[in-house]
Amino acid sequence: xxxxxxxxEIAGHVADRLHLANPWEVFAERIxxxxxxxxxxxxxxxxxxxxxxxxxxxLFFGTDGHTKHGFQASTDLSDAGVKAVVxxxxxxxxxxxxxxxxxxxxxxxxxERGELEIVDRRLWDRPMESLRDHVERLLAAFDGKRHAxxxxxxxxxxxxxxxVANSAGLRFSYPHTTVDxxxxxxxxxxxxxxxxGEYWVNEANRRLETSRVVGEVDRWCRFAEDVRRAVPPPTGxxxxxxxxxxVTTILPIVIGSRFSGLARxxxxxxxAGTRLGVEKLTIRDDGRHPWGISSSPIDDEGVGHGAxxxxxxxxxxxxxxxxxxxxxxxxxxxxxGIRGTSFGYRDWKRFLTPPVAGATTVVIxxxxxxxxxxxxxxxxxxxxxxALGWAVPDPISSAFGGEIRIGYRIRNGKLAEPVRGGTMGGxxxxxxxxxxxxxxxxxxxxxxxxxxxxxxxxxLIRNLTVAGA
Amino acid sequence: xSDLRSSEADLKRALTxxxxxxxxxEVMAEQKVGEGISTEANSxxxxxxxxxRGAVFRAWGGVRWVEVATSSLDAASLGLAIGSxxxxxxxxxxxxxxxxxxxxxxxxxxxxxxxxxxxxxxEEMVKLGxxxxxxxxxxPGIKDAxxxxxxxxxxxxxxxxxxxxxxxxLKLVRGxxxxxxxxxxxxxxxxxxxxxxxxxxxxxxxxxxxxTEVARDAKALLHAKAPPTGTMNVLLDPGVAGLFAxxxxxxxxxxxxxxxDRSYLKPLLGQMVGPEYLTLVDNGAHPTxxxxxxxxxxxxxxxxxxxxxxxxxVGALHDRxxxxxxxxxxxxxxxxxxxxxxxxxxxxxxxxxPQDWSYEELVAEAKDGVILEHGTSGIEDPQxxxxxxxxxxxxxxxxxxxxxxxxxxxxxGGVLEFLKSIRGIGDPxxxxxSPGYCGKGHTDLLTSGTGGAYLLSRAIVGPA
Numbered sequence: 017x018x019x020x021x022x023x024x025e026i027a028g029h030v031a032d033r034l035h036l037a038n039p040w041e042v043f044a045e046r047i048x049x050x051x052x053x054x055x056x057x058x059x060x061x062x063x064x065x066x067x068x069x070x071x072x073x074x075l076f077f078g079t080d081g082h083t084k085h086g087f088q089a090s091t092d093l094s095d096a097g098v099k100a101v102v103x104x105x106x107x108x109x110x111x112x113x114x115x116x117x118x119x120x121x122x123x124x125x126x127x128e129r130g131e132l133e134i135v136d137r138r139l140w141d142r143p144m145e146s147l148r149d150h151v152e153r154l155l156a157a158f159d160g161k162r163h164a165x166x167x168x169x170x171x172x173x174x175x176x177x178x179x180v181a182n183s184a185g186l187r188f189s190y191p192h193t194t195v196d197x198x199x200x201x202x203x204x205x206x207x208x209x210x211x212x213g214e215y216w217v218n219e220a221n222r223r224l225e226t227s228r229v230v231g232e233v234d235r236w237c238r239f240a241e242d243v244r245r246a247v248p249p250p251t252g253x254x255x256x257x258x259x260x261x262x263v264t265t266i267l268p269i270v271i272g273s274r275f276s277g278l279a280r281x282x283x284x285x286x287x288a289g290t291r292l293g294v295e296k297l298t299i300r301d302d303g304r305h306p307w308g309i310s311s312s313p314i315d316d317e318g319v320g321h322g323a324x325x326x327x328x329x330x331x332x333x334x335x336x337x338x339x340x341x342x343x344x345x346x347x348x349x350x351x352x353g354i355r356g357t358s359f360g361y362r363d364w365k366r367f368l369t370p371p372v373a374g375a376t377t378v379v380i381x382x383x384x385x386x387x388x389x390x391x392x393x394x395x396x397x398x399x400x401x402x403a404l405g406w407a408v409p410d411p412i413s414s415a416f417g418g419e420i421r422i423g424y425r426i427r428n429g430k431l432a433e434p435v436r437g438g439t440m441g442g443x444x445x446x447x448x449x450x451x452x453x454x455x456x457x458x459x460x461x462x463x464x465x466x467x468x469x470x471x472x473x474x475x476l477i478r479n480l481t482v483a484g485a
Numbered sequence: 486x487s488d489l490r491s492s493e494a495d496l497k498r499a500l501t502x503x504x505x506x507x508x509x510x511e512v513m514a515e516q517k518v519g520e521g522i523s524t525e526a527n528s529x530x531x532x533x534x535x536x537x538r539g540a541v542f543r544a545w546g547g548v549r550w551v552e553v554a555t556s557s558l559d560a561a562s563l564g565l566a567i568g569s570x571x572x573x574x575x576x577x578x579x580x581x582x583x584x585x586x587x588x589x590x591x592x593x594x595x596x597x598x599x600x601x602x603x604x605x606x607x608e609e610m611v612k613l614g615x616x617x618x619x620x621x622x623x624x625p626g627i628k629d630a631x632x633x634x635x636x637x638x639x640x641x642x643x644x645x646x647x648x649x650x651x652x653x654x655l656k657l658v659r660g661x662x663x664x665x666x667x668x669x670x671x672x673x674x675x676x677x678x679x680x681x682x683x684x685x686x687x688x689x690x691x692x693x694x695x696x697t698e699v700a701r702d703a704k705a706l707l708h709a710k711a712p713p714t715g716t717m718n719v720l721l722d723p724g725v726a727g728l729f730a731x732x733x734x735x736x737x738x739x740x741x742x743x744x745x746d747r748s749y750l751k752p753l754l755g756q757m758v759g760p761e762y763l764t765l766v767d768n769g770a771h772p773t774x775x776x777x778x779x780x781x782x783x784x785x786x787x788x789x790x791x792x793x794x795x796x797x798x799v800g801a802l803h804d805r806x807x808x809x810x811x812x813x814x815x816x817x818x819x820x821x822x823x824x825x826x827x828x829x830x831x832x833x834x835x836x837x838x839p840q841d842w843s844y845e846e847l848v849a850e851a852k853d854g855v856i857l858e859h860g861t862s863g864i865e866d867p868q869x870x871x872x873x874x875x876x877x878x879x880x881x882x883x884x885x886x887x888x889x890x891x892x893x894x895x896x897x898g899g900v901l902e903f904l905k906s907i908r909g910i911g912d913p914x915x916x917x918x919s920p921g922y923c924g925k926g927h928t929d930l931l932t933s934g935t936g937g938a939y940l941l942s943r944a945i946v947g948p949a
Contacts, residue, residue, distance in 0.1 A: 053827065055745055059549055065569060066554040066825050067562075070537065090536035091556040097536070104533050111522065111531035111611045167747050167868070172928075196928065200747065202868065211749065214868035243869065251715055281526040282629050282665060284672045365825070368535045405873035406864040408949070410893070412665060412674050417949025419873035419897035421866070437871060439895040439947035447670030483714040483897075483947025 025189040026093065027179035030071050033098045034183075039119055041182040043316055043355065044071035045367045050143040053170040057155045064144060069093065070367045072355075075105045076119045083116040083343060084109040087370040115281070116343030123184035125313075126320025132313055133306045134192040136223035140175055147171055150226045154199075157233040162205065164237035167214065169199035173224070174364045180318040190313055194364065195221045197229070203240035213243030215403065215422065220468045222307045239402060243422050246436035249484040250425075255398030255458070256440060256480040257391055257426065263380070264470035265407040266416050266453070270444040271299065272375030273411030275326050275334075276352070277341025284412065286332035292445055293330040293454035298381040300325050301336060302471075303351050308377035310354070310469050316371045317353035323379075324350055327454070338373040352376065380472040383460025391474050393429035394459045399482065400424040400431060401440055409444060414452075417441020420482075438484040442477075453477055486536060489516050489640045490652060492558040496540060496644055499563040504646050506574050507544040509583040511645035513782050514540040514558065515824040519637030519657075520607055524614040526629050531607050534637055539824045542566055545583035546574050554825050585805030585815065588649040588784030596656035598684030602636035605685055610634050613691070620693045621664040624700035626707070630664040634688065641782070649784035657775065657932065658687040659920055664700035668707045673892075675703035675859065675877060680920030681773045681934070705890055706878055712891040712948050713881065718854030719896060720847055720941050723911070724919040725876055727935030728860040730765050731835045731923065733872035733900040736865030738767075738792050738800070739818070739830040740807035749870035749900075750798060758798045759904040762840045765793040767802055769817050769833030775920035776833040776934035783819040787833060790816045804830045822929040829925045834918050837937030840910035847909050847941045849885045855946055856880045856887065857896060860919070860935075873897050875949045895949035903942050911939030 026044035034040060050064030072089035086109030090101045139146045150171055158165055172195070179189035196219075203213040215236050258266075279285035286292055293299075303321025305311050314320055317339050324334045337345070338353035354374035356366035363369070385391045392400060404418035420440055425432040446452030461473030496512050503510050516538035522531045539556040540563070551573035555566040605613075614632045621630035636658045643651040659680030666673050677699045679690045721729060734750075742748035769787030771777045778787045783805055792800050803811070804819040807830060820831040842850075856879050863874030875895045881888045916938050923933035 049825070051827070061550045061552065061827060062573065063552040063554075063827060066541075066552075067566070068539075068554075068556045068825065070535075070556065072535075086531070088533055088535065091539070092536055101536060104536070107607070108531045108533060111607045112529055114528040114530075115526075168745050198928075200868070202747070211870070212868060214747070214866075278526065281528070283667055284628075284665070368537065370530075405866065405871070405897070406862060408862040408875055410861070413672050413893070415893045415949060417875065417893075417895045417947065418864075419866075419871060419895065421869075421871070436869075437897060437899075438945050439873070439897050439949060441895055441947055441949040450670075481714065481948045483895075483945055 025177065025179035026069060026071050027181040027189065028187055029093060030073065030098055031181035033095055034102065036075065039076040039121055039183045041074050041121060041180065041317065042071055043367055044179045046177040047364065048175045049172065049364065050147055051170060051172040052147050052151050054151060055168050057166060059151065068365060072367045072370065073101050073105050074370055075109055077109055081117050082113045083119055083340060084113050085340065086112055089368045114340045114344065116340045118343045119339055120343065121182045121184040121339065122186050122318045124186065125188045132304055132311060134222050134311050136193045139173055139193050139224055140191065143173055143175060146224060147173055150224045153226050153230055157230045161237060164201060164203045164240055167200035167202040172196040180314060182318060186318045188314055188318060192312060193222055194309065195224055197221065201236045201240045203237065203244055210244050213240045215239035215243065220309045222309060239422050242434035243436055246422060246434035248437045249399050249420055249423065249435040249482050251482060251484040253479040253481050255395040256477045257395050257398065257400040257474060258477060259474045260465035260467040260470060260472040262401050262404065263472045263475055264467040265404060266409050266444065268375050268378045268469050269409045269411055270414045271326060271378050274414060274445060275336050276373035277335060277337040277345060278373055280335060281344060285335055288332055290332045291330055291448050292332050293327055294457045295330050296383050296460055297327060297330050297454060297457050298325065299327040300379040301375050302379045303376035305377035305379060305471060307466060308469065310376040315351045315353045316355040316366060317349065319349045319351040319353060321351040321376065336373050336375065338371050341373050375469065378470045382462050382464050382473045385459035385461045385473065385476065388461060388474050391459050391461050391476050392426055392431060395426045395476050396429055398426045399435055400426055404440065414444040416444060438482060440480055440482050442480045451479065486516055486518065486538060489514055489642045493642060495558065495560050495563055499567050500644060500646055502567050503544055503570060506571060509587055509646055510542065510544040511643065512540050512542045513821065513824060514642045515640065517637050517639050519635065520610065521633065521635030522607065522610045522614050523631065523633040524618050525631040529611055531611065541824045542570050544570055544574055547580055552827065585809035587645060587647040589647055590780065590784050590786060591650045593652040594779035595654040596682050598656060600684035600686055602658055602684055617662050617691050617696055620696040621662055621700040624697055624704060626666050626668065626704040627664045627700045628667045630662055632662045634660045643780060643782065643784045645784060651780035651784050653779040655778065656682060656684065658683055660688045660691055662691065662696055662699065664703040666704040666707050671707055673703055673706040675699050675706060678920060681775045681918065682777050683773055706892060709878065709890045709892040712879060712894040712946060713855055714947050716943065716945050718851040718941065719944050719946060720851050720854065720856045720882065720939060722856065722858045723915045723917050723937050723939060725857045725860040725874065726837050726937030726940040727835065727919055728863045728874045730837050730937055731832060731933065731935040732863035732865050732874055734765055734792065735767060735832045735835040737867040738802055740801040740803045740811055741830045742867045743801060744807050744810050748867045753798050756798055757796050758901060759793060759796045760907050761796040762910060763793055763796050763907060764791065764838040766791050766838065767832050767835045771834045771918065774834035774918045774934040776932050778833060781817045781819040782821045782828050783815065785815045785817040785819065787817040802830050802832065804828065820931055822931040826929050829929065831925065831931060832923060832933055834934035834936065836918060836935065837910060837940060839913040839916045839938035842909040842911050844911060844939055847911060847939050848882055848887055850909050851882045851941055852885050854882045855891065856882060857894060870900050871897060872900050872903065893949050894946050896944050896946055898944040903944055906943040907940065909941040913938065915939055
């Protein structure tokens with residue numbers, strides 16, 4: 017199911033209408049999206065299919081050590097529509113240039129490396145039925161709960177056939193599914209006068225994972241209930257334990273930005289050999305991570321995905337390049353040409369934007385810190401952060417921080433009372449020898465959990481700044 | 486692409502086809518045209534808005550809404566979409582009438598500007614972008630600067646089965662510059678950004694004086710002190726006051742949160758929540774606001790809605806459904822991010838009305854604390870009534886004087902406590918509506934203006 021060279025694919029259809037002397041590429045998508053939105057336990061809106069067939073064409077013109085390039089996207093598949101897009105791209109190329117000395121487009125699909133797990137087959141075959149079943153089972157999991165209920169939520173499934181074609185002869189397509197899940201769980205009831213509490217779940221996955229989601233409901237209800245009795249955290253530079261679901265809100269945006277060819281052009285990429293983190297910290301980028309939200313056989317420029325070691329035992333090693341950035345440094349593209357990223361999230365309409373270099377699935381290698389309980393024990397005295405308002409990492413300065421929506425005080429190596437409010441923040445990367453999140457990693461748990469575009473064990477950060485009451 | 490109105494007959498025919506199957510149906514068709522440039526790191530990128538147009542149909546199925554969208558407006562594609570919605574209607578059929586009042590508004594609005602951005606052209610935009618970048622990088626220590634200039638015409642046509650027909654063409658312009666300073670491995674930046682409805686005049690803020698000033702500010706941030714930590718007096722600059730208005734109060738007044746019983750504000754309607762000189766509004770009809778619209782996506786005209794008036798919480802933002810449930814009127818705040826996104830109750834331009842304190846008086850009143858400047862983000866907490874927003878930088882206030890520059894900060898705390906602690910609101914001199922994007926949760930981003938005047942209160946501050 018991963019590959020096809022059928023000319024019925026959109027990229028092939030468009031490519032057959034291009035008669036250009038200069039290098040070009042087409043990235044296309046045939047998208048069908050289905051959504052169910054619920055309010056309390058009632059379905060308030062069903063949507064779908066939201067049908068979107070579109071493509072983007074990029075043209076390249078080499079000039080004197082620079083590359084002129086132009087990109088335009090459209091949903092008009094007619095001959096006249098394709099012609100208009102080419103004219104737009106040509107016009108844009110007059111004013112767009114990048115210091116790439118050459119553009120090496122991939123000419124062949126990647127070597128067969130086995131089936132990549134990126135399609136929820138039941139969802140693909142019966143989208144709305146699968147969504148209804150998922151929502152019904154999710155809502156049923158709240159049966160019998162007297163002090164917690166779903167407040168609102170949505171499940172949005174996107175079924176996409178992505179295809180790439182280029183002037184070097186590549187024709188490749190693959191299907192993939194994504195599921196965006198949002199749920200607000202509300203806790204209420206006595207004691208009188210205590211306001212309700214809420215725990216807000218936001219996840220992006222490749223599949224519905226109904227059993228896992230249903231299995232999480234009890235835990236989510238507990239978090240919502242704990243919000244109601246939480247107290248402000250302490251103030252100071254203290255040990256902070258971050259589960260994978262928290263690390264994913266901080267790390268991938270910074271890593272994807274600062275380890276890119278564009279960052280190297282800006283002069284803000286880490287030089288190979290620089291110490292950025294503790295010895296036990298190794299971070300990879302893996303474009304084929306099973307069920308990774310950004311995993312696919314090829315990137316959005318047609319380059320085969322692989323794995324890159326970005327930080328090896330604390331030392332900066334490799335960078336991520338798309339085709340243009342690779343051409344600026346006489347490097348090979350690394351399969352990190354990514355389309356449709358904004359505010360750290362991956363859009364489902366990727367064909368509308370040209371690629372930038374970015375991370376796929378950021379993988380933090382498991383360490384010897386053991387279970388979550390053992391990591392907590394190692395913290396001694398500190399806090400476990402379960403949810404931040406929004407970490408909003410700054411991809412340039414790498415500063416991050418946000419309000420603690422729910423967490424737990426750690427006392428004597430055990431989880432204690434819930435905490436909420438105040439802020440927690442720091443800097444992911446700092447100059448060599450200065451404090452940063454990566455240089456303050458004290459323990460790395462032994463079991464990695466996939467959360468959106470990060471696979472990470474639970475981390476103990478020796479010092480992060482917490483501003484409490 | 487041709488004017489959206491050229492597809493009006495086909496859209497009407499499609500609506501007519503399902504009219505007998507539903508008590509109410511509507512369609513919103515959309516297309517955008519526009520251009521943009523960005524320049525940085527010796528590279529320049531020029532863009533044109535994608536050739537994307539489409540329509541979303543919504544029909545009342547007796548117990549819930551059903552929606553179908555298509556990215557092609559030819560008769561065959563519209564027919565397929567209508568076929569899908571007919572299937573959904575047969576599955577969702579029930580007996581009740583659609584909630585609320587269906588619009589019967591008829592009108593057309595296009596942003597009026599004497600200097601349309603189209604007349605600037607890509608070449609001139611690139612030239613201006615490179616000139617701005619050169620001003621920024623002329624400041625010693627500035628390694629690079631990212632300059633972005635863009636305009637878009639967002640054209641929407643709304644039709645429904647009760648006779649409404651609303652056509653609008655919003656002309657939006659935005660420019661920004663973010664100088665990047667690097668020293669000994671430390672990286673910092675600052676930014677200057679403005680945008681709104683209009684034409685070339687919106688870019689008048691990109692002057693050499695302002696750009697070099699923000700570049701110097703970026704460099705200074707390399708040596709900024711760490712922000713103070715804890716509960717203290719906070720003076721928000723006009724943009725940050727707007728972030729407060731939007732994230733902390735505005736989201737809590739979106740009445741779908743009332744209906745879900747998810748707003749901490751719901752039981753406070755009609756009560757005093759702040760000082761008598763506090764007025765906070767959402768104004769979709771602002772003539773130049775970044776979040777302005779002429780009609781919402783249910784066919785209601787945009788309007789100015791007072792949320793807090795003279796310290797009293799007096800209003801909320803409604804779509805047809807929440808208005809029906811809560812015995813109010815729709816306020817022109819039903820918005821879709823685009824034709825592929827669902828409608829929600831959303832803000833437009835949300836701001837704190839200026840009062841009469843001068844900046845110097847507010848600093849003196851604060852005595853000790855911190856000024857929060859250049860907001861970067863925020864997030865709502867309508868259930869819990871907490872707030873979080875972040876700023877790029879600030880200054881300490883010590884003994885009634887502005888002192889050290891401090892680096893990025895996050896502010897948090899309870900919104901009601903923050904409102905009650907307000908001790909002064911600045912004069913109109915610094916009033917501005919800043920351009921931004923707002924999500925409902927983490928998705929469905931759309932244009933949103935935030936603004937205000939300097940605002941003095943008390944909250945928790947920490948590094949971010």
